[in-house]
Amino acid sequence: MTSDARVRPPQEDDAVSGEAAGHGGEGDRAEAAIPDPTDRGRRERSAERPSVSLPLVPVLATLLVLLLAAAAFLWFTRPEPSAIRTAEYAQALTAARSAIVDVTSFDHLTLDDDIEQIRRVTTGDLREEAVAELEENRQQIVEAESIVNTEVIGAGVLRADGDSATVLMVIQATQQSTASQQAQVAPYRVQVELTKENDRWVLSGISGR
Numbered sequence: 243m244t245s246d247a248r249v250r251p252p253q254e255d256d257a258v259s260g261e262a263a264g265h266g267g268e269g270d271r272a273e274a275a276i277p278d279p280t281d282r283g284r285r286e287r288s289a290e291r292p293s294v295s296l297p298l299v300p301v302l303a304t305l306l307v308l309l310l311a312a313a314a315f316l317w318f319t320r321p322e323p324s325a326i327r328t329a330e331y332a333q334a335l336t337a338a339r340s341a342i343v344d345v346t347s348f349d350h351l352t353l354d355d356d357i358e359q360i361r362r363v364t365t366g367d368l369r370e371e372a373v374a375e376l377e378e379n380r381q382q383i384v385e386a387e388s389i390v391n392t393e394v395i396g397a398g399v400l401r402a403d404g405d406s407a408t409v410l411m412v413i414q415a416t417q418q419s420t421a422s423q424q425a426q427v428a429p430y431r432v433q434v435e436l437t438k439e440n441d442r443w444v445l446s447g448i449s450g451r
Contacts, residue, residue: 331402337363337443338409338434339394345372345445346392346415350384365437365444386419395429407436407443410451 341363348356353376360372376383395412402408410433417426435447 330404331399334402334407334436334443335397335399335409338399338407338411338436338445339397341436341443341445342394342411342413342432342434342448343392345448346413347390348376348383349389350387353380353383363444364446365439366446368445368447386421388417388419390418391416400433405438406446409434409436 344356344359344363345368357373357376360376361369364372382388392413392415395414397409397411400408400410410431412429412431414427414429417428431451433449433451434445436443437446438444
């Protein structure tokens with residue numbers, strides 16, 4: 243009994259095996275030649291990151307020197323301390339606000355008390371002039387039933403030392419009398435001078451601004 247199957251010679255089997263083996267080797271080489279994407283990403287990030295070449299220590303030292311120089315400049319160019327202490331400064335301002343109200347306010351019913359108060363909060367020529375002004379116009383003030391009330395809108399010390407001070411003020415005077423049924427309101431800007439007498443601030447001058 244014979245078979246139709248072809249008998250392959252041993253040489254052909256060896257050739258087929260060698261061809262298959264050859265194809266397998268090329269696949270291995272191809273896989274080895276494929277680049278790793280992660281390696282490429284790392285190389286790109288390394289190329290993009292700049293290298294720091296600036297010396298850090300000298301820069302910090304220079305900055306420190308500049309800061310010290312600025313601090314020294316501010317220290318040696320600071321303004322001289324005021325000759326008047328903070329408490330006295332506040333006292334001068336408070337005295338000016340109170341005294342200006344006493345000098346510029348009066349009531350026909352309490353005119354004598356108003357004049358006496360003017361004497362207490364003023365000195366020198368200002369005292370004489372303010373008292374003389376009210377005395378000369380006493381009759382007119384009483385007949386017209388005049389009332390003047392003054393309030394301080396704003397005030398600030400322009401200059402001060404241990405014995406004198408200058409204060410700029412904005413005041414508002416409200417005047418009432420029988421000559422007018424409606425009260426008249428008028429603002430004034432004045433500069434007042436203060437002098438310290440017996441440890442107390444009093445007004446020594448008033449001028450319009």
